Amino acid sequence: MKLADIGNMATFGSALHKQRNVGNWSYYELVDSEAMERVVFHYGTMMGRIVRRTDGSSWEFVPVSAGWGSVSDQAGMNKIIRNYGWYYSRKGGNAQYVEVK
DSSP: OOGGGGGOGGGTTTTBTSOEEETTEEEEEEEOSSEEEEEEEETTEEEEEEEEETTOOOOEEEEOOOTTOOHHHHHHHHHHSTTTTEEEEOGGGOOEEEEOO
């Protein structure tokens, strides 16, 4: 599996209630009565969640942490969230998620 595959929700169910690793990145999946979600970590820091409500709405990215603001945080998250209308920016030394309108 490649890092970008973490953001491919067509594979949802492969890590249900168990952690999967992709290098220094990991994720697990949860399902409850309100939503399905994939939770993404880098070196143990929860970076964000990809969530789908049980009403059948589309998958959406929910940022949680910008991590340490490293180049690897930026490169990895941008691979994972590229199809969700977000990007991870380190412009001016200020790591943050920016929603693309």
